Amino acid sequence: MPVVDGVGKPAGVRCIQLADDLRCRLFGRPERPAVCVSLRPMPEMCGETREQAMRWLGVLEEHTAPPAPGEVSSSPASSPPPCAGPAPRDRR
Numbered sequence: 001m002p003v004v005d006g007v008g009k010p011a012g013v014r015c016i017q018l019a020d021d022l023r024c025r026l027f028g029r030p031e032r033p034a035v036c037v038s039l040r041p042m043p044e045m046c047g048e049t050r051e052q053a054m055r056w057l058g059v060l061e062e063h064t065a066p067p068a069p070g071e072v073s074s075s076p077a078s079s080p081p082p083c084a085g086p087a088p089r090d091r092r
Helices: 050-064
Strands: none
Touching: none
16 A cells, blocks of 8 residues: 655555544644655645535645656656546636
8 A cells, every 4th residue: 555655654544643533633844754745735635525625635636646666657746647626616
């Protein structure tokens, strides 16, 4: 199972810093991992439900996971994951 870079946990495993109210215990603190600080939520990422948001995060973890030893990456880690939530709203 791939490890989330900078967090030291397998992808898909709940972060130990996530409190019961689903808030990050390290938010705003200097020891918060850079990978978490760099995450910029968007409406497409959150979706309409928690399930949609979790699906999007799962896809993000999948697309940004480092390749396993001996495995060749099929897509660059910098490419954005497809949105698994609702389609973006037209903002015109």
